[in-house]
Amino acid sequence: MKKSVFKINTKGHLDKDLFFDEGVDVARYDIVKYSQLQKLYEKMLSFYWTPDEIDVTKDKIDFGKLTKNEQHIFTSNLKRQILLDSVQGRSPDLALLPLASNPELELLIETWAFFETIHSRSYTHVIRNVYPNPSKVFDEITSIPAISECGNAISEHYDNLINYRGPHGSYKHKTLLYLCLVSIYILEGIRFYVSFACSWAFAELKQMEGNAKIIKLIARDENLHLAASLNIIRTLLKEDEDYVKIKEETDGQVHQLFEDALVQEEDWCDYLFGNGSMIGLNADLLKEYVRWIGAKRIKSLNYHVPFSVHQHNPLPWTEKWISGGAVQVAPQETEITSYVLGGVTHDVNKKSFEGLSL
Ligand SMILES: [Fe+2]
Numbered sequence: 001m002k003k004s005v006f007k008i009n010t011k012g013h014l015d016k017d018l019f020f021d022e023g024v025d026v027a028r029y030d031i032v033k034y035s036q037l038q039k040l041y042e043k044m045l046s047f048y049w050t051p052d053e054i055d056v057t058k059d060k061i062d063f064g065k066l067t068k069n070e071q072h073i074f075t076s077n078l079k080r081q082i083l084l085d086s087v088q089g090r091s092p093d094l095a096l097l098p099l100a101s102n103p104e105l106e107l108l109i110e111t112w113a114f115f116e117t118i119h120s121r122s123y124t125h126v127i128r129n130v131y132p133n134p135s136k137v138f139d140e141i142t143s144i145p146a147i148s149e150c151g152n153a154i155s156e157h158y159d160n161l162i163n164y165r166g167p168h169g170s171y172k173h174k175t176l177l178y179l180c181l182v183s184i185y186i187l188e189g190i191r192f193y194v195s196f197a198c199s200w201a202f203a204e205l206k207q208m209e210g211n212a213k214i215i216k217l218i219a220r221d222e223n224l225h226l227a228a229s230l231n232i233i234r235t236l237l238k239e240d241e242d243y244v245k246i247k248e249e250t251d252g253q254v255h256q257l258f259e260d261a262l263v264q265e266e267d268w269c270d271y272l273f274g275n276g277s278m279i280g281l282n283a284d285l286l287k288e289y290v291r292w293i294g295a296k297r298i299k300s301l302n303y304h305v306p307f308s309v310h311q312h313n314p315l316p317w318t319e320k321w322i323s324g325g326a327v328q329v330a331p332q333e334t335e336i337t338s339y340v341l342g343g344v345t346h347d348v349n350k351k352s353f354e355g356l357s358l
């Protein structure tokens with residue numbers, strides 16, 4: 001089939017599936033089929049921010065006072081965050097957008113990717129302000145095996161989807177899309193959260209607080225991305241029997257995807273704290289958090305959790321950073337959640353989807 005960026009549809013915009021149907025012709029949002037996607041888009045947009053709003057000049061002084069070992073933890077974590085957002089800033093547009101066949105989904109994907117580019121810009125903002133030689137930090141990223149391996153892992157299912165050459169919308173194509181969406185869900189819901197915990201550990205010690213504020217804004221966005229990926233997966237399962245079958249057939253593969261990501265995150269904890277720990281955080285504690293957040297996400301996607309975890313968050317202080325959404329609130333005041341605009345909470349649970357029809 002010849003591809004085109006504009007082809008007048010034979011079906012109405014309310015009759016088309018999320019993916020693999022006729023492409024979108026008119027970008028219209030007057031009446032939408034998937035109001036939950038429209039709401040997520042509106043929420044994303046209402047959270048618009050720019051990195052320059054955040055003053056990170058004190059972070060430069062703080063960084064100079066950190067021990068070598070703490071500097072390694074901070075910089076390595078930042079480098080890995082840069083890699084995660086580098087991939088996630090371009091991949092939804094490259095892999096998902098060409099397959100989307102609904103106007104509000106198309107808008108959501110483009111906005112989602114745009115916000116990831118804000119995250120990428122914010123890392124440059126931090127690095128320019130904190131390090132005497134910013135380019136050195138960037139130049140080193142891809143030569144760290146633990147980071148490049150992570151890059152390969154998060155790209156694998158995007159690449160499988162992009163490189164598929166079989167019939168458009170076939171069962172195989174749907175399977176690749178499903179696995180890609182699960183992989184995105186793992187990136188947005190597990191990998192980023194592990195890195196956030198590490199960023200906030202410094203601010204808990206009143207260090208690197210500018211960076212922590214930026215990460216708080218990034219976390220607010222990632223939480224919506226997590227909700228978006230979960231929502232899309234659930235919608236596919238609800239609307240198309242093929243995906244129910246695909247979910248059953250790929251059960252082992254999906255469990256392996258989760259396990260591989262969790263092991264990779266645990267190995268990363270060893271790399272971060274390889275030269276020693278910092279007050280309030282060490283490799284074992286962060287690994288407990290990896291499993292705890294992993295179990296939470298596996299459960300939300302309605303899969304069986306094959307390992308046991310703490311009943312409570314092993315890093316309870318991360319919650320105030322995730323739940324308080326406002327930039328202007330000082331770190332010591334972040335338990336004030338009344339600043340949060342609208343009804344979408346800042347971590348995914350059943351309540352996250354109240355008002356969104358799933
Ligand atoms: Fe991001």
Ligand SMILES: [Fe+2]
Nearest residue numbers: 088188222225
């Ligand atoms: Fe994201």
